[in-house]
Amino acid sequence: MPNFIMSYLGSTVTPGEAGNQFWALIYVLIIFAAVSLAVVAMNWFERKALAHFQIRLGPMRVGPHGLLQPIADALKLALKEDIIPAEADQFVFWIAPVIGLLAAFTVYTVIPFGPSQAVSDMNIGVLFMLGVSSLGVLGIVVAGWASNSHYPLIGALRSSAQMVSYEVAMGLAVVSAVLMTSMKTGTGTLSMIGIVESQQQQGIWFIFKFFPLGLIAFVNFVIAMIAETNRAPFDMAEAESELTAGYHTEYSGLRWSLFMLAEYAAMIAVSSIAVTLWLGGWLRPFPNLLNAPAWDFIFSLFPGLTFGALAAVAVIGVMRMPVHPYFRVQRIGLAVFAALLGFIALFLLVIALAGRSSDATVAARFRDGIDYVYWFVLKVALFMYLFIWCRATWPRYRFDQLMRVGWKVLLPITLVVLILTAIVGVIVS
Amino acid sequence: MNPSLNMALISAFTTTTDPGMAPVATPFFFYLLSGLAVAGGFLVITRRNPVHCALALIVTLIAMAHLYLMLYAPFVAAVQIIVYAGGIMVLFLFVIMLVSIERASKDRRFNRIWPVGLAAACALMALFVSAFVKGRALFPDRMIAIPEGSNTQQVASMLYGEAGRMGQYTFAFEIASLLLLVAILGAVIMTKKKI
Amino acid sequence: MAEDVKAPAPPPPPEGEKKPAAAAPVATATSVGATAKAAAPAKPSGPVPVPWTSALVEKYRSQYGSGLEALTYLGQNYLSVDRSMIPDILRLLRDEEQFDYCVDVTAVHYPKREKQFEVLWILYSFPRNERMRVKTQITDGDSIASCVSIWPTANWLEREVYDMFGIQFDGHPDLKRLLLPDGWKGHPLRKDYGILQQDKEWVQINLGIESGQ
């Protein structure tokens, strides 16, 4: 068995590509667990970050600095009474959150966390992603309809119109990135891994390709993806001041939390796609320019150092906590958390050091894998911060303005960028 | 661990002989997906509630997308999901939600000409069966070869042609897209007085 | 609020006529001016209304003659007019005298008078920066012309007067209760509507409790 694991870790293809069902299943489970954990972490982080934008502290009571708040919330939601309105369409009401969740999580099968750190390397990865994420809206639409109530219905109507319109701009922005993959090789690719590899070969992230065309396409994609995930300032479907809670007004307890899970999972998914298409996916900064083994080593220290920094922040938190019996448990809890982070940091640094000696060892592959995932997750985390930032800054668009932005601004710009990309590409090659 | 067991494990979970997106348990998935598609289609015409019908139709479309996938046509499968399940069905639902459900569900599902419809369906079925029986030679028993290159490129070269020459269907494709454009413009002009 | 009311206040007079001192003159008076003058001796030294003379008053007096009384009290002018003049004089005030802003429409209940209700319009003129009041007396059950067509703002204000006093406004587009629930019985700002009295039936049916007290 260890041989099996080792031999797999040594391979350079994704389990899906190798037809390895076992490892594909393991990957799916890992990704499911990791995304769920990320959603929990994101929940905490969003509340804290938003709170600090708004000169307040956010959750502080449950656990040190509210670290256990998401867990407490999850427990509360799981134990809450699950209300199905009497007039609701029971079956559809039941299945709606599941549809949303399924769609949000299925996208992860094609997201490459590294050259072989993906469930599958589909040759139509980008199309698969677009198709599956477009199914997510079905969950929202039928949820709004099944609730048999006015606000959810309006939320669902808004949501369906919004998703369909922004998908067009999103798809066109994606196409311009796909077009860029064919620049040097002559044949483009729709595979997510292929797109990142193409960025490596061309030595440029697509966001900077044909400046500013890549940048414009990227910005358009980001706007469209915020709209696709129903986040502020495009959170029409759940505009709380207008539609109380939009499509999930009638939902409660576990079912409601499934919606939240789906929403955050979708946010992470679309951010991953943006990272893959424009920001070089798992590539660390300057992989071609600074490609000496020494640079490899320096960059491979980053994951350990990041966790070390987080541990240091936690330690500072422990020091700053008032010395009072009331805070005893919290101090200890935070100290344990800091120690945990410290151990992770230590482990990662050890791996980085162990992987330094040679390229062929398992340790080196392991180090590379951690590197890939680290840079990918770091870029995605920046997008998560962007989501929160937008939410704290902007008022909400009105529905007709939203549609106008989608159809009359975003779509023409993306089209022009697409055409220009094609023309410039032909001229350059 | 015992090396032989190790090998057995590897072979149990790996189909290394056939790289690429080779389907496993083809007949099982074929019948499962076909069954789903047929069941979905049946539900579409029998359910009273239009939203249930739409959901059943989505199931049918997704099952068919998977059938395309099994036919080594991933591009067509993806387009099927994006355009039909993700786009058109959402618009369907959009319209259905605006329509009064109570009245629609009280209407009689099958109106008086249902025997004619049944006859038409039977005739179509007969046509399919006869085509299958008589033209058996047209249908190979098994797939001859996995097509080389990706399906996406094949579609592209059919529609737009290889370098230097037009594709087989370029003209038809452009005509069709022009037709759709005219239809869109017409719809916009008919519904909206002021643009 | 109900408990608050109950504790400190003495039991309310049954007929809503609280002050014997003021009651006697009020009961016999026919106009407010007279009321105020007659009531004045009851108090040590209050200012009394004095006749209000202005071009405006002269104009309308010559037009309408009697049935129109113009007085000033504490520097605030008011016209006391007959009920029959009501829509016309308000319209003239707006059109000719630029009283383009109807501040408020309200009423006062004097149960001992023959004409129980005094309805008032508080007007303001933006161009003249001047306030005045127009008032009229009506008996219980009389209706009065609505001035919604003169000032749209009177819509809700008249509805409130109807709600609180039960005064009907003719020509009001949608005269129904404003603040109280539709099925409420009685009109609370009438003096005979005691504060402990409550529409028990409504409370029982709509709120499902025995009593709101």
Add this chain to the structure above:
Amino acid sequence: MSAAAKDGTKENVNDVSGHALPHAIPSHLHLETPEKPYLDSNELIINMGPQHPATHGVLRVILKLDGEKVLGTECVIGYLHRGVEKIAENRTYAMFNPYVDRMDYVAAVSNGLGYCEAVEKLLNVEAPPRADYIRVILTELNRMASHQLWLGTHALDIGAMTPLFYTFRDREEILKIFEKYCGARLTTHAFRIGGCQYETYAGFEKDVKNFLTFVAPKIDEYEELLTTNRIWLERTKNVGVISGEDCVALGVTGPVLRASGVEWDLRKAQPYSAYSKFDFDIPTGENGDTYDRYLVRMEEMRQSLRIVEQAVNSIPEGPIMAKVPKVIKPPVGEIYHSIEAPKGELGYFIVSDGSTQPYRLRVRPPSLVNLQALDVMVRGLLVADVIAVIGTIDIVLGEVDR
């Protein structure tokens, strides 16, 4: 301004400036739809409220929608009706004073000022100058607090979460001054008939001056967040437009009236208290849309600061209470007195029968009258705009329902 309002005929009033005025709506919202609805989609009747996050209390607005377009509205109010006017008839003049704070509870000081001045007028007494100055300072601070609360909730309605917390942080400083002055933060009961009950506490002037220097940059901060924010502009410009003529015809006062271009402020038009002694401007708008109302209120905050600054720098020494009898028995008569509350003209009409209790006390609430304009403002807009317009009218349901 009054050109259209002058046209006395009934037909013209129906069409003061193109809008159908609210009285034209029958109760059952029978509204003609311009085109035949597509398919058999029927109009949606939506109950916004009484429990709704954006109706600022228990306001219920029945919306008739065509998709998202508003065909008409009807407000159902009274959920917070406490019978303030009836309570007044059963309380002595002094006892009723705290009740007025409960009407517009975010601007309790203004309510108290109006009531005390009305009774003082009826009694024919005048508050001493020092009391007037204290009143002006507190009232203007309260106007600012009211506007800050309005800004925060209005922005939240439109979807901007952050300004709410900024404004509440700064409003807190005002409430602290109130608390130090009279012990209460919200329903202050700060004034008494004849003046003020309390002398200013030691350091009052310093506190106020500190607040002035503290808050001036904060107002810029609010503006930084919103004034040039593109989405804010799109959401507020040309939304809920009401003309000056409509405002006058509908009796709308306060910032809403001023944003429609009518330069009218009771503090200038009929100065009360010590307002005639201060130098300040009346900000006005041009378009009468939500954005102009926002700008007008922002400018009013600055003008309030100006007034407070002048008042606190020139506050005279002297008594704070006029000679008022222990038992307040105004002579027989009636009085109408109104002040410029943060929401508009707040009037008290008091009829005295010479006893210790008002014979009749009528409150002319600005919120109620302004709310009447909602229908005119939102016709043809979208649901999201209804929220914005409810926010921009700045209603407090405690005052609407009393």
